Amino acid sequence: xxxxxxxxxxxxxxxxxxxxxxxxxxxxxxxxxxxxxxxxxxxxxxxxxxxxxxxxxxxxxxxxxxxxxxxxxxxxxxxxxxxxxxxxxxxxxxxxxxxxxxxxxxxxxxxxxxxxxxxxxxxxxxxxxxxxxxxxxxxxxxxxxxxxxxxxxxxxxxxxxxxxxxxxxxxxxxxxxxxxxxxxxxxxxxxxxxxxxxxxxxxxxxxxxxxxxxxxxxxxxxxxxxxxxxxxxxxxxxxxxxxxxxxxxxxxxxxxxxxxxxxxxxxxxxxxxxxxxxxxxxxxxxxxxxxxxxxxxxxxxxxxxxxxxxxxxxxxxxxxxxxxxxxxxxxxxxxxxxxxxxxxxxxxxxxxxx
Numbered sequence: 580x581x582x583x584x585x586x587x588x589x590x591x592x593x594x595x596x597x598x599x600x601x602x603x604x605x606x607x608x609x610x611x612x613x614x615x616x617x618x619x620x621x622x623x624x625x626x627x628x629x630x631x632x633x634x635x636x637x638x639x640x641x642x643x644x645x646x647x648x649x650x651x652x653x654x655x656x657x658x659x660x661x662x663x664x665x666x667x668x669x670x671x672x673x674x675x676x677x678x679x680x681x682x683x684x685x686x687x688x689x690x691x692x693x694x695x696x697x698x699x700x701x702x703x704x705x706x707x708x709x710x711x712x713x714x715x716x717x718x719x720x721x722x723x724x725x726x727x728x729x730x731x732x733x734x735x736x737x738x739x740x741x742x743x744x745x746x747x748x749x750x751x752x753x754x755x756x757x758x759x760x761x762x763x764x765x766x767x768x769x770x771x772x773x774x775x776x777x778x779x780x781x782x783x784x785x786x787x788x789x790x791x792x793x794x795x796x797x798x799x800x801x802x803x804x805x806x807x808x809x810x811x812x813x814x815x816x817x818x819x820x821x822x823x824x825x826x827x828x829x830x831x832x833x834x835x836x837x838x839x840x841x842x843x844x845x846x847x848x849x850x851x852x853x854x855x856x857x858x859x860x861x862x863x864x865x866x867x868x869x870x871x872x873x874x875x876x877x878x879x880x881x882x883x884x885x886x887x888x889x890x891x892x893x894x895x896x897x898x899x900x901x902x903x904x905x906x907x908x909x910x911x912x913x914x915x916x917x918x919x920x921x922x923x924x925x926x927x928x929x930x931x932x933x
Contacts (some may be wrong), residue, residue: 588642589606596636601794612785631656679701712724734765743766757846778820820860821899823899832854843925856929863902878923880897880898894919
């Protein structure tokens with residue numbers, strides 16, 4: 580999903596002493612960067628400083644050549660003038676306004692004429708699938724519907740940068756896939772920073788991932804690499820998932836080499852649609868030949884590396900990684916270059932739109 584930079588980059592280089600945050604991140608034009616880490620790691624503090632809701636103790640926030648915050652020169656651009664939209668965990672819609680008026684509020688606040696703002700709001704409600712609810716007040720909307728209106732409101736201001744803070748954490752699990760799919764569509768080619776503690780959000784929405792721990796960036800890189808081959812100890816504990824991409828075929832994922840990986844989809848998948856599969860290494864078993872009564876997925880693979888992973892050994896292959904015991908490694912006599920068979924139950928493979 581890597582984009583080709585064609586516009587200004589967004590750079591954050593700051594410290595917030597009382598929250599023990601000291602970070603430097605850079606987002607290219609049209610790129611989505613996920614800040615991934617546990618609660619209390621400092622992710623939301625970074626967003627607040629970027630949006631102008633919190634003044635850092637040192638450092639700068641820049642959008643291209645425009646300095647939004649610089650303690651050294653006492654430069655400070657207020658939040659409403661930054662060209663940045665912040666989508667919070669909860670919708671936070673104005674209770675006395677309709678969905679349409681909530682979305683139109685942003686453009687109106689920046690001086691857009693009432694009629695133009697209403698037209699823009701209607702367009703965005705259509706884009707997020709909420710046109711039929713334009714006249715409803717927030718209390719008449721479900722959690723997922725309210726979050727969709729909040730997404731439309733954030734984007735109606737046509738921000739240069741979109742900041743998203745745990746957008747799915749307050750939603751029911753039945754609703755989250757639909758909103759995640761919407762976010763995937765609206766963030767495409769839009770400069771975005773996504774804060775999340777959910778590895779799945781990072782896997783499906785981000786071009787790059789920065790793992791945050793203790794207010795610091797402990798690892799950064801392309802999403803697939805960080806999630807499947809983390810280099811930091813914390814990143815390995817927090818992520819370390821198998822992530823495969825391909826196209827939907829008969830309810831399965833068709834890999835680039837034509838093989839099928841069967842799994843469970845979180846929502847209906849269209850034939851030929853881009854799909855991502857997420858599999859935990861602990862769910863993958865290793866065999867020297869196809870197991871008897873084999874599970875739905877049995878894949879030939881080549882051992883690329885054997886790495887200590889806590890009390891287990893991570894067997895990295897050209898297809899998937901598997902976590903097995905040292906005793907199993909010895910019993911199988913595994914070495915680099917060995918041809919093996921990986922088996923994983925379809926119920927352990929989670930398919931998502933990509």
